[in-house]
Amino acid sequence: MADFEITIIGAGVVGLAIAARLSERHPNLVVVEKNEKYGLETSSRNSEVIHAGIYYPPGSLKARLCVQGREELYHLCRRHNIAHRQITKLITATSQEELPKLEAIYHNGRENGVPLELLDREAALRLEPNIQTAGAIFSPLTGIISAHELMDYLYHTAFRQGATVQHHCEVVGIEFSGREYSLEIDEHGHRSRITSEKVVNAAGLFADRVAAMTGIDIDKAGYRQYFAKGSYFAVTPSKSNVVSRLIYPVPLNEGLGVHALLDWGGRLKFGPDVEYLVDNRIDYTVSEQKRAAFGNAIRRIVPTIRDEDLSPDLAGIRPKLQKKGEPPRDFVIAHERERRLVGFVNLIGIDSPGLTSALAIARYVEGLLYD
């Protein structure tokens, strides 16, 4: 008999959400995490926005899981007092030329079942007098959440239901006997093995590496991840009231565009940009040299912010399935039965809206393993 019924690799918000969900009926579950604590990577380096589900292609996993996950998340937050605010959002067209694109985003969001309102310039300015706008989309269901409080809740729920979270445990090898998985674990240089009937790979930035440990050719499978860093700049406190909700531009290139965010300390921040990292080298520094480019991007939507008002803040890294310049890809969430890896689920390319979708992803994974 295997040591565990389920092993989850990675204790980010997605791994923890899966642990909290599955341990309710399957308490013989372990989460193995290489860091000293859960949630220290992408899950604590993001915008903490509860996305409404506006931009993603209708029918895609991102669209479906974001819409479902958002509803479940608001419900959970209200029930368990997890810090959140349904702060709402505007997407602003900064010129007449951007209006057709704004309308296309509106129709896409409506097709995803998201309640939205198209506002003319005057109506948008009544809500946000300090923005640059020729018209906007109002999204009433967009909000912000404390990712830390959410992860604390998920961790304690899994723990209370009998699951274990093992920190300092990095998975470095995986073998499958046809009946159970044997995982090689590195704990401060000390190697050991655990066995498990089922395995969920929720290793975030390293999910492709973990998938490769099972023998999957990640290039053939389309699982190779590319790191796209996103940096943020904070605005001087005297200007933190220039906007009162999240303000996004009409996206120009990759990503949603540098946008205005309000964090839990009441600070106004702008970000994230998109910077592909050479050779996937992790780097969380925010370069002062980006100040001018940020200033320009920000003034497109909030003209009163000057370069001197900005100071470098945090950065996070997205695991993207597309290379720079390629069209966006959907989440990959796959039970690898057809690759003869029965009971093995890969989650690859879980970039935004992974935080919003975490509870719905957990439900989806449960369906893949137990339906």
Ligand SMILES: Cc1cc2nc3c(=O)[nH]c(=O)nc-3n(C[C@H](O)[C@H](O)[C@H](O)COP(=O)(O)OP(=O)(O)OC[C@H]3O[C@@H](n4cnc5c(N)ncnc54)[C@H](O)[C@@H]3O)c2cc1C
């Ligand atoms: C700049 C930025 C802004 C974003 N903004 C938003 C937003 O506003 N709203 C939203 O919904 N989403 C947002 N996202 C996306 C969201 O943050 C991610 O989708 C989500 O955090 C992914 O969670 P995860 O658990 O999959 O990954 P992670 O949080 O990266 O967790 C994976 C865990 O696996 C562990 N691990 C890796 N390899 C191993 C191994 N071999 N053995 C053991 N453990 C291992 C890691 O240490 C890590 O703790 C943003 C992302 C970025 C980068």
